[in-house]
Amino acid sequence: MDTGSILDPLWISFKLAAATTVVLLAAGAFLAYLLVYRKVPARPVVESLISLPIVLPPTVLGFYLLILMGPKGALGRSWEGLFGSSLLFTFTGIVIASVFHSLPFAVQPLKASFARIDRRILENAHVLGLSPFKAFFRVVVPNSVAGFAAAAILVFLHTMGEFGVILMVGGSVPGKTKVASIAIFEAVESLRYRDAWVLSLVLALASFSFLLVVNALNKGEYDGLKG
Amino acid sequence: MALRAEIRKKLNHFTLDVSLACAGGKILSVVGPSGSGKTTILRIIAGLDAPDEGIITCGERVWVNSRAGTFLPTQKRRLAMVFQDFALFPHLSVFKNVCFAARDRSLAEELMKRFGIWHLKDTRPQSISGGERQRTAICQALASGPEVLLMDEPFSALDPITRRKLRMAVAEMKGELDIPIIHVTHDIREALFLGDEIVPVVSGKVFHKWLLQFMLTTRGAGMCPDREDQGDVELEIYDTRKEWKR
Numbered sequence: 238m239d240t241g242s243i244l245d246p247l248w249i250s251f252k253l254a255a256a257t258t259v260v261l262l263a264a265g266a267f268l269a270y271l272l273v274y275r276k277v278p279a280r281p282v283v284e285s286l287i288s289l290p291i292v293l294p295p296t297v298l299g300f301y302l303l304i305l306m307g308p309k310g311a312l313g314r315s316w317e318g319l320f321g322s323s324l325l326f327t328f329t330g331i332v333i334a335s336v337f338h339s340l341p342f343a344v345q346p347l348k349a350s351f352a353r354i355d356r357r358i359l360e361n362a363h364v365l366g367l368s369p370f371k372a373f374f375r376v377v378v379p380n381s382v383a384g385f386a387a388a389a390i391l392v393f394l395h396t397m398g399e400f401g402v403i404l405m406v407g408g409s410v411p412g413k414t415k416v417a418s419i420a421i422f423e424a425v426e427s428l429r430y431r432d433a434w435v436l437s438l439v440l441a442l443a444s445f446s447f448l449l450v451v452n453a454l455n456k457g458e459y460d461g462l463k464g
Numbered sequence: 465m466a467l468r469a470e471i472r473k474k475l476n477h478f479t480l481d482v483s484l485a486c487a488g489g490k491i492l493s494v495v496g497p498s499g500s501g502k503t504t505i506l507r508i509i510a511g512l513d514a515p516d517e518g519i520i521t522c523g524e525r526v527w528v529n530s531r532a533g534t535f536l537p538t539q540k541r542r543l544a545m546v547f548q549d550f551a552l553f554p555h556l557s558v559f560k561n562v563c564f565a566a567r568d569r570s571l572a573e574e575l576m577k578r579f580g581i582w583h584l585k586d587t588r589p590q591s592i593s594g595g596e597r598q599r600t601a602i603c604q605a606l607a608s609g610p611e612v613l614l615m616d617e618p619f620s621a622l623d624p625i626t627r628r629k630l631r632m633a634v635a636e637m638k639g640e641l642d643i644p645i646i647h648v649t650h651d652i653r654e655a656l657f658l659g660d661e662i663v664p665v666v667s668g669k670v671f672h673k674w675l676l677q678f679m680l681t682t683r684g685a686g687m688c689p690d691r692e693d694q695g696d697v698e699l700e701i702y703d704t705r706k707e708w709k710r
Contacts, residue, residue, distance in 0.1 A: 357551040360512050363538040364545045365565035365608050379555040 243435055245412055246420035250440075253328070253403075253416060254396040257335040261392045262385060264336070265343025270373060272344070273351040274359075288341045295338065299405025302334045306406060331407035331414050338402045342391040350384020351377060383454045390447045397440060465523035467612050467644040471508050472517040480504055480515075480668035486644035486661070493659030494648045501668040502648040503548070506614045509646065510545050511538035522612055522644075544605035545614040549621065550597045552589035558600050559585035565608035575603040579633060595626035602634070606641075615647040619654060631657055 268287065277283055290298055306313045306324040312333070316324045324330040354377060362372040378385070400418040407414030409423065417436050424432040466487045473480045480501040486492035494502050507513040509520060511527065514535060520528040522543075527536045544565075552561050558581060559572065566572040576582040579599040581592075589597055598618060605613060618634075619627040635658055638645060649655050655662050664671040 355551070357547055357549065358553055360510075360538075361545070361547060361551040361553075362564075363512070364510055364541075364543060365604070366539050366542070367565070368537075368539050376553060376555075380553075 239432075242420065242424075242429075242432055246415050246417040246436065247439060249328070249413070249415060250397050250417040253331055253335060253399075254393045256332045257339055257396045258389050258392045260332070260336050261339055261343035262389055265340065265347050265388055265392075266378075266385075268340075268344050269347035269351050270377070272348055274369075287344050290338050291341050295399070295401025296405060298338060299334065299402040302337060302402065303405050306330055306333065325406060326408045326410055326414060328407075328413055331403050331416075334402050334406040335396045335399060338399060339392045339395045342395050343388045346387040346391065347381065347384050350381040350387075354380050386454055387451050390451050394444050394447050397443065465611060465643065467509070467520075467522050467646070469505075469509055469520045470518050471505060471515045471520070473504065473508065473513070473515045475501060475504065475668060478668040482663070482665060482668070482670050484646070484663060486646055488642045488644055489638065490660040491638050491645045491647050491658050493655035493662045494646065494665055495652055495655040495659075495662055496650065496665035496671070498650055500665050502650075502665055503616055505665070506545065506616050506646065506648055509612075510543060510614055511536065511541055541612070542610060543612040543614060544608045544610035546598075546601045546605050546616065546618045548617040550589070550601045552597060552600055552604070554588065554590055557586050557588060558592065558596075561589060561600055562603045562607050564604060567609050568607075571609075572603065572607040575606055579603055594621050595623070595630065598622060598626075598630060599633075602630075606637075611643055613641070613643055613645045615645065617649055618647070620649070620651070627654075634658060 271277055272280070272284065303325070304310050306316070308314065308317065308323065308325075313324050316322075324333065358380075359372055359376055362376045363369070367375060398418055399416065400422070403414065403416055404419055407416075409415045409419045415423075417440055421433050421436045421440075424430070424436065466485060468483075468485045470483045471480060477499075478501070482501075482505060484492060484494070484505070494505060496502050504513060508515050508518070508528075515528065515530060517530045518528055519526070519530070522541070525536075526532075526534050527541055528534060553564060556564065559576065562572040562576055563569055573582065576585065579602065581596055581599050581603065584592055584596060584600075589600060592600070598621070602618070615634075619630055622630065631654060638658075647655070647658055
């Protein structure tokens, strides 16, 4: 068994999941804040677009992102103009693709968490002199710790297991874009079952542990239903 | 410094149309039945809602002038509000709640000692009683050093004994503060006890005739507004209002 063929994809998956989580906690919090506290024009359209990656086949999303990030796509062209390199088949490219793909997994728990905050405590913060920006950090964030934790774990896990979108946008470049799920697929294709077993076990155990944390965080919310 | 407000706003069942003025060091009590628009008046003064038309000034500062398109955001109005259901920050201890916008932590400590909640300084608001929460809310509002204090049904959720104690505390405090205090209640006894001026509001309009009738009735009966055993007072208000509506 080649240790590199196990550790490299796991390390790339971990880096990708960590980067996506950091980006999406900020972007997801911003979008969730707008959706909960501000008047958003065409709200149903915006909410449907945000949730679309949940129901869209990953290959379809991957195809659109491939076009968008390709040399003729708006994002790909702008990127090349700014940095002089292509986005496709790069680590940055798969981070951007993952951000789109995991967006609802950040926005939905944060939105639910923000909506649970009593609006009057936010009004009280404004009355006491806090701008919406300061009130967000001093009132909304501390009262949404469970929502942020749930969003971080869901995004991280979802990204760790990504396959279709990554394959479309990043291909399978060893040491760059070959993530654990793609490595498992390739190991099975080339009959390297031992590698597939090890990678799958690591991913399964990591996913189970993280979900255990999410469920432990949510446990308190349903305790009141006991007769 | 005086607060002046002329407010007009269309609500679901009526149009709120009131003019108020409150001088520094005075309490203006807005009294009226549930759904008469009292809380909306406070929310508009606080900047939490916007009027359709109106002017609100605090001293020389213009907070709202609908004709000139002026609307000063809530956080720039330098006011404080005691909410009906406290609106304390659940993630902070009682002391941190009081210090939330305090300019001086020693003032926060002094207020907490005065209102008898210093021993709760490390406790979270959800673990203390309604009366203690209300005292925390009053301390929080005062510690922020406001130029205007708004109180929305501040004692409605309290038991009669706690209510009486807190009314007394607020009445004592008002002389020391040189700021306009606007107090909203449905309880005419509370308004008569606390208010230097009383503005009765019914269905969004100032109801002077009703006030006049009421004051005459209570004065004639020799009633003392801070007593809790005068159930017939509210009955009188109700009857007079029905008469007015006819």
